[in-house]
Amino acid sequence: MNETAKSVLKYTLSFGLMGVLLYFSFRGINWNEFWDSLRTCRWGWVLLSMAFGYLTFILRAARWRMQLLPIDAKTSFRTSYDAINIGYLFNLVLPRAGELIRCVYITKHSSRKENGERKATYDKVVGTMVMDRSWDIVSGAVIIIILLILLRTSYGDYLYNSIKTGLAARKGLFLVLIGVMVAGVAFCFLAWVFRRKGGLFGKIWHFIAGMADGFTSCLRMKHTWLFVLYTVLVWVCYFLMMYTVLLALQDVPALAPLGVTDAVFLMLVGTVSTLIPVPGGFGAYHTFLLATLSSVYGIPASIGITVAVLAHESEALVQLLAGLVSYITDSFRKD
Numbered sequence: 429m430n431e432t433a434k435s436v437l438k439y440t441l442s443f444g445l446m447g448v449l450l451y452f453s454f455r456g457i458n459w460n461e462f463w464d465s466l467r468t469c470r471w472g473w474v475l476l477s478m479a480f481g482y483l484t485f486i487l488r489a490a491r492w493r494m495q496l497l498p499i500d501a502k503t504s505f506r507t508s509y510d511a512i513n514i515g516y517l518f519n520l521v522l523p524r525a526g527e528l529i530r531c532v533y534i535t536k537h538s539s540r541k542e543n544g545e546r547k548a549t550y551d552k553v554v555g556t557m558v559m560d561r562s563w564d565i566v567s568g569a570v571i572i573i574i575l576l577i578l579l580r581t582s583y584g585d586y587l588y589n590s591i592k593t594g595l596a597a598r599k600g601l602f603l604v605l606i607g608v609m610v611a612g613v614a615f616c617f618l619a620w621v622f623r624r625k626g627g628l629f630g631k632i633w634h635f636i637a638g639m640a641d642g643f644t645s646c647l648r649m650k651h652t653w654l655f656v657l658y659t660v661l662v663w664v665c666y667f668l669m670m671y672t673v674l675l676a677l678q679d680v681p682a683l684a685p686l687g688v689t690d691a692v693f694l695m696l697v698g699t700v701s702t703l704i705p706v707p708g709g710f711g712a713y714h715t716f717l718l719a720t721l722s723s724v725y726g727i728p729a730s731i732g733i734t735v736a737v738l739a740h741e742s743e744a745l746v747q748l749l750a751g752l753v754s755y756i757t758d759s760f761r762k763d
Contacts (some may be wrong), residue, residue: 461730465680473676474742480668481746485512491658495556498648500547502539510754517751520708520744531557555642567659568699575693670695673739682727694720713740
């Protein structure tokens with residue numbers, strides 16, 4: 429199977445999965461209850477949620493730039509900002525493609541060495557992107573652990589049982605992943621052993637070394653405290669995005685009791701849903717949030733779907749608008 433056929437199959441399956449998830453999310457919804465809850469919405473809070481969503485783009489761009497500066501000291505904030513926005517734009521259509529697109533964008537606008545080579549080569553930028561995502565995973569895991577410890581009676585059991593059930597159901601998958609990791613390590617070792625002979629192994633080792641350089645760039649960046657601050661502020665914004673959506677629906681009796689800790693919990697559920705490879709998180713986000721609101725809070729699906737729609741579609745709109753603006757203005761750039 430050639431690469432084109434593989435890409436077509438992958439994205440066909442991705443869109444198919446999105447359709448299935450959306451179908452099950454909206455199946456059996458009482459549309460009268462849905463529209464009634466939507467009519468009570470205080471749209472000012474939704475706009476504020478969108479503003480916090482946009483602020484995360486700025487914070488993430490500033491944070492990623494800090495990791496890129498040790499590779500190319502001339503990396504501008506605009507470059508990392510546009511790369512983030514355009515990446516989100518592509519993710520709305522092609523899942524996971526945005527991460528690769530934004531790395532290509534950074535390399536395209538990187539300054540050059542005396543020999544004409546880009547300072548921020550693609551392999552190095554990919555390394556910084558992987559590290560950037562790793563920080564999100566680690567910080568998200570820390571928040572989950574805190575919830576498990578401090579709020580076990582409210583959410584801990586649900587999280588624990590969900591994780592336990594998920595691990596039990598995916599033993600085979602984890603064995604496959606472990607096998608892939610072992611094979612990957614072995615392949616990297618072979619590439620290192622035969623690196624001096626050039627050819628395929630030489631090229632692969634060169635790419636791996638570049639990724640490693642990018643991955644460890646965080647060890648060479650200045651003002652580490654600022655990097656940590658950006659990370660904290662990103663998660664604060666994620667929380668505020670969910671909390672303001674709940675405030676927008678406070679006139680719905682079933683949602684009125686939900687407060688700050690509930691917003692943190694639902695924020696984490698929404699974050700976990702991004703692991704499902706579907707375009708823009710459509711379907712996956714709705715399914716996860718709907719199941720949580722129903723299982724933990726006993727909220728009817730017709731009301732829970734309102735929360736999911738407002739939280740997800742408002743953010744998708746921000747990604748679309750910011751991405752289009754960055755994509756259009758990029759055509760006028762002269763580096």
